[in-house]
Amino acid sequence: LGMLQSLEDVATLDLVVELLVQLMAELKSDQFVCCVLDGCCKQLSEKVSMGGSLPVFTLLGKLVDTIPPLTETLILEYGNLMDQLLTGLTYPDEQIKAAVCYVYGKLYNSPTAAEKLALHFTDKLCSLFLSALENAQTRELQINCMGLLKQLLKYSQFVAVLMSVSLREGSTESSAAAQGGKPLPLLLKKLLLSREETLQIASAQCVAAVLVHSPAQYAPALVQADIPEFLFECLSSSNEVLVWSVYSCLLLLTEEKLLFSKCHTVYGIESLVRSLKETLRSHSAEVQKQGLLLLAEILKSKNKLKLTTHTQKKNIWGGERWRKDTAMQRVRLTKSDCLVSLGRKEHLSPPVQYRDLQKLLEVVLKRSDNLTLPPSSRRAVGPPGGRDQNRSVSRQAQFLLSTLQTFNNACRLAVECQSDACMQENAFTAPGSEGGDTLERFSEFLLQACDSLCIPTVMRQHEISPNLAVMEIFFLILSAQFSVLPSMMHQFSTKLVCHTNFLLDTVKNKLFRILGTRRNPKLNAACSDFLDRLCCTLYLAPVRHEPVSAAELPAVSLMLKKTLSQLNYSPSDSLALLSETPDTLEGEEALRSNQHALIFLFFMAYAHQDRLVHETQLLPAVCCFVCSAVDHGDPLPPPFILRAVVCLLSLSQEKCDALDTATLDALSILLKSVPDFSLVYTHHPLLLNFFFRYPELSDQFGHRILQAWFCWAGSKLAGDGEAGAKNSDPSEPRSDISGDSQILLQVIEVNPNVVLLLLGIVCTEGVETARRALSVLKLFLKNQEGDLPASDLLRPRLLQILQRFMIDSQSAALSVLPHAADRNLPLVLDLLFLIQLREGESREMDSTDFKLLYHVSNLSGKCEPSNADILQPAFNFMYCSLQQTTSHNQSRVVSMLLSNVALMELLENLLEETWAATLPCRPQPEAVLCSAWLLTASLLHAQRNHSSEVPRKVNIKFDELLKAVSFMKKASSLLLASLLHFLSLLLRRGLASPLIAVVYDSVRTIPLQEQDAALYPLSARDVSALLVSLQNLLVQRDDLLLHAASGCMETLMHYLHQKHEDTARHVASQPWNRFLLFTLLSSGESSCLHPAVLRLLALFLKTEGSNVVSQCDVSYVLQRAAKLQLEELSDVKSQALHTFLTNVRTF
Structure with a gap:
């Protein structure tokens, strides 16, 4: 022990100190320890100066470090030694100060000793320590001071003392220095500014140690001292310990709002982000975690960083x-x-x-x-390891x-x-490019x-x-x-409910698993909000069957927002709730609101194929709700709730028994109060079946149901009856039937009275709706086999409709009648024509038929030639009436039509419109002209057969007729065939008839030439022109024109034979006829056996023989005819072939 004072060699002194420490630790003798401590006290007290006391302080520090119980002995029995430690802190030598700080650090490491030294620190040590820390220049003193500071900061009472200067209101740096040194935050900031990472780490740890005790109390002083700014600067270091320490310290500081208001995070965010980028490249999970937590806390702050x-x-x-x-x-x-x-x-x-x-x-x-x-790992139970799982x-x-x-x-x-x-x-996207x-x-x-x-x-x-x-x-x-992305919500919602049954799962979670307001209000609110949005979107989805107005959506959303959070029932309770009746006025509104929401959810689920409960359980509950709403006198439910009720009843009815009278009456009362039936309509086939299953409903709402069906069925119904594979007329229905039309046809089969409702729609509704109803009626009539019981229902009703039109037209001027198209008259006439067409030939007409014909002919006579929509079906009907009846009835029909002078004038005007068809702008559709020519031809033929009286003739310009046949450009085959058919009949009558007045415009020389006189009223020039025109039409090989032109040529040759046989033979022997036959026969195997070609061959064989028809032609036709199968011979072809073979026999 004496060597501590005598030796000056540092290495030797260190050995002596180590030896003394080991001896005391090994001997474990209290007497020896006291001896050493007494010697230390004696040496320190005898020295005039503290200059040689360093070995003693060093020994004391190592003794306390090696023998921790020694701290209490020093404190209790060696008070003078504690005073010497204080003296050492005032000595200028920083080695001595470092040794003293080391001793104090070990003393304050013990909680018991620290408690006993609390007064010592407050009264004596605090100011000296802060001064030593402030003025420390050597690394050893700085480190030992920071070590002592870390020990002190473990105790809240010492933290309070150290931070008291900083927290004292109005204190400044100078005043703090006067009281014993700079405030602790300033000292820590000074160490953060140093380049020494160890000191920076210690400083950051000390800041964190202060904040741990009370962030709200101490953080403001640290922020005011700009500690965060210097902590952010330290993040540029690559030392993981320092970075982790800074992260932890800043994380504690984020609890203080002042950190954000002083914009430290704004200045430091770049340093933090850069540091995080480097930290995430390391393998230290703790550092990464602290950095990410810090960033998250900064970003959670309310300031706009x-x-x-x-x-x-x-x-x-x-x-x-x-x-x-x-x-x-x-x-x-x-x-x-x-x-x-x-x-x-x-x-x-x-x-x-x-x-x-x-x-x-x-x-x-x-x-x-x-x-x-x-x-495979779902909810494993039982074996060990379940807890880990x-x-x-x-x-x-x-x-x-x-x-x-x-x-x-x-x-x-x-x-x-x-x-x-x-x-x-x-903003950096190039203009015009898609970023x-x-x-x-x-x-x-x-x-x-x-x-x-x-x-x-x-x-x-x-x-x-x-x-x-x-x-x-x-x-x-x-x-x-x-x-x-609102634009995609229809598709998103539809996919949720159609492919994942998500609506069903959500509603079950909401309703049936009791995730309600009492158990989990937040989840209930989130689920309710989602259901609200999903249901509202699906309610307007274009793929749904329900036509919905967007104006209903706010009411639907409001109802769901009010009630969804309150719906927490089991399936049985939900159905029971629908059957309840409110007991008091106060509970009525809440109960009805919940019932409406439940019905709407059931409706949405069923509409998207999600069955929450079985139909047999749902239907009685809905029926009870309907009856309760009526019996209790409640206000009318919203239209969307009535729609849901009707839809649920319709969807459930197929699997349940029929409804009772009380339910039907209650439902009728509710539906009658709806001003617009489309508000409660659902476009679904089961809805039609439901309403037309009960006469109580179909009689009252059948018309409105069908009207709504056609309004929402879309334009495809109009096309169902427009084109057919079996009929060349593009205005006829197709043989293949669309889904909507097929549904209606099935309903008609069950309830034939639907036909009358459809007819009512044709007559009273808008043109588009009426056309769709007419297309269904056409399909029904065309696909019905055998007798037509529907015609017996339709004809009397059609007669009433026509009678009403006649009454309306009595006071109407002829120029006003074209607006009859707006009143659906063309559609009624079109249906009437189809019924007449389906009746078949040789039908005996009754009084209703004649009345119908009378009104149709009168209505036609009141029309202008421009009323094509009315005249087309009217002419078709009159034509069928002439053709499809017995001879006795035909006589009455032709007399009735010929007596209608207005009709005859109309026909004359229309036929004259044909000559205008050669102009660029045609005033009339060709279909009307065709019908007019065919009707006139039919009247011409019937008048001759029955010698009917003709009050008024129809003037025909023959020259214009020949020009139309010869030179009409872009005319349809049907119009040309109609003209040729009329011309054939007129030639067969010798161009003279009580009905037709043939007018000739060309000036003829008088006296006539011998040939013209013989052919009168035709001329040789007319014959030549007509013959050339017929030959040109035959060469076109159009099927319709072949029949018409060949028939007209037969009639022409017959006329020539009667008038002048030489001219007939001359016409038949023309070389052009030979070329015509060659062209027709060489067009293919099927062409030579065409009925029109066979009739031409027979005609030329009969008139001129071998000059036109060769033996090779006859052999060729016979060879082809021998190959025919019996089923390939139609009636027309058989008759033409028979005529040809008859003439071959005489060839």
Whole structure:
């Protein structure tokens, strides 16, 4: 011990100190310890100066470090030694000060000793220590001071003393110095400024030690001292211990609002982001976790901290290490928590890097998806290891929850950016180019990620381990999608309910698993909000059967918002609720609101093929609701609730018994009070079946149901009856029937009275609706086989309709009648024509038929030639009436028509319109002209057969007729065939008839030439022109023209034989006829056996023989005829072939 004073060699002194320490530790003798301590006290007290006391202080420090119980001995028995320690702190030698600080550090390491030394520190040590720390120059003293400070900061009473100067109101640096040195925060800031990482670490740890005791009490002083600014500066270090210490310290400081108001986070965010980028490249999970937690806390603050520079945003979004998956669960969770706060609009400034954010979200979502347990590990129970598995499931749920919160924030960010034009598109996109880094693309990604990643992941996790917090944020995400990309919500909602039964699962969770307000209000609110949005979107979805007005949507949404959160019933309770009747007036509104919401949910589920309960259970409950609403005298339910009621009854009726009279009466009362039936209509086949199943409903609402059906069926019904494969007329119905038309046809088969309702629609509704109803009637009439009982129903009703039209037209001028098209008269006539056409030939007409004919002919006579829509079906009907009846009835028909002078004048005017058909602008459709010529021809033929009286003749300009046949351009085959048919009949009558007055415009020389006189009223020139025209039409090989032209040529040759045989033989022997036959016979094997060609061959064989028809021609035709099968011979072809063979026999 004496050598401590005599030796000056440092190394030797160290050996002596070590030897003394080892001896005391080994001997464990209290007497020896006291001896040594007494010697130390004696040496320190005998010295005039503290200059040689360093070995003694060093020995004391090592003794206390080696023998911890020695601290109490020093404090209790060696008070003078404690005074010497204080004296040492005042000595200028920093080695001595460092040794003293070391001794104090060991003393205050013991909680018991620290408690006993509390007064010592407050009265004596504090000021000396702060002064020593402030003036320390050597690294040893600085480190020992920081060691002592860390020991002191373990105790709240010492922290209070050390920070008292800083916390004293109005204290300044100079006043603090006067009281014993600078405030502690300033001293710590000074050490942070040093380049020594060890001191910086110690300083950051001391700041954290102060904050641990009371952040609210001490953080303001530290912030006022700009400690955060210097902590952020330290983040540029690569020392992981220092970075972790700074992260931890700043994390504690984030609890103080002053940190954000003084903009320290604004200045330090770039340093933090840069440090995080480097930290994420390391393998230290703790450092990564602390840094991410710090960033998350800063971003959670309410201040608008924007990542202003591109480098900051790139470091956040684009860093590969940021997106890298890590095996550390805690770091993954911290990353997710950080991302939750990062996706906020106030932290972003344009241009937003949506593409990088998208990549980041994609990685997080996929990682969460990969963490979901496979089905084989679901809820394993029993064997050891179950606890570990449950812990793993819990961690996965926690990570999934954090991931969903991140995704939800991203969705909220997309919604918030929609109102900011600067946020919608990257400003650096070239003009005119399509940028991929836009809000729209980001929103599309969010919707796709929700569909492909979020929903499957959550559903799998829900099957493994239901988690209410996960389901709550999940429903919030689903609700957010309706605002992220509203244009795609119809498709998104439809996919949810059609492919995943999501509506069914959600409603069951909402209604039947009692996740209500009492047990989990937040989840209940989230689920209710999602159901509200989903149902409202589906209610307007274009794929639904229900035609809905957008004006109903606010009422639907308001009802759902009010009631969904209160619906928490089991299936049986839900059905029982529908059957309840309110007992008091106060409870009526609440009960009815809940019943309406339940009915609407059942309606939405059934409309999308989700059965919440069976139909046999649902139907009685809905019936009870209907009866209760009427019996109790409640106000009329909203139209959308009535629609839901009618739809549920219709969908459930097929599997249940018939409704009772009380329910039908109550339903009728409710429906009668609806002003517009379309408000409660649902476009569904079962609705038709339901209403037409009960006469009580069909009699009152059948017309309105069909009207609504056609209004919402779309334009396809109009096309169902427009084109047919078996009929060449494009105005006829098709043989293949659309779905909507087939449904109506099935209803008609069950209830024939529907035909009368359809006829009423044809007569009274708008033109488009009437046309659709007419198309169904046409389909019904054309597809009905055998007798037509429907015609017996329709003809009397049609007669009443025509009589009404006649009464309306009595006071109407002829120029007003064209507007009859607006009153659906053309459609009525079209239906009448079809009924007449389907009656068949040789039908005996009754009084109703003659009355119909009378009114149709009178209506036609009142029309102008421009009324093509009316005249076309009217002429067709009159033509069928002439052709499809017995001879006796035909006589009455032709007399009735010929006596109608107005009709004859109309026919004359229309026939004259044919000559105008050669002009560029045709005033009349060709179909009307065809019908007029055919009707006139039929009247001509019938008048001759029955010698009917003709009150008024029809004038025909023969020269114009020949010109029309010869030179009419772009005329249809049907019109030319009609002209040729009329000309044939007129030639057969010798161009003279009581009905037709043939007018000749050409001037003829008198006296006539012999040949012209013989052919009168034709001339040789007329014959030549007509013959050339017929030959030209035959060469075209049009099937319709072949028949018409060949028949006209037969009639012409017959006329010539009667008038002048030489002219007939001359005409028949023309070389052009030979060329004509050659052309027709060489057109193919089928052409030579065409009925028209066979008739021409027979005609020329009969008139001229071998000059026109050769033996080879006859042989060729006979060879082809020999190959015919019996089933290939139609009646027309058989008759033509018979005529040909007869003439061959005489050849």
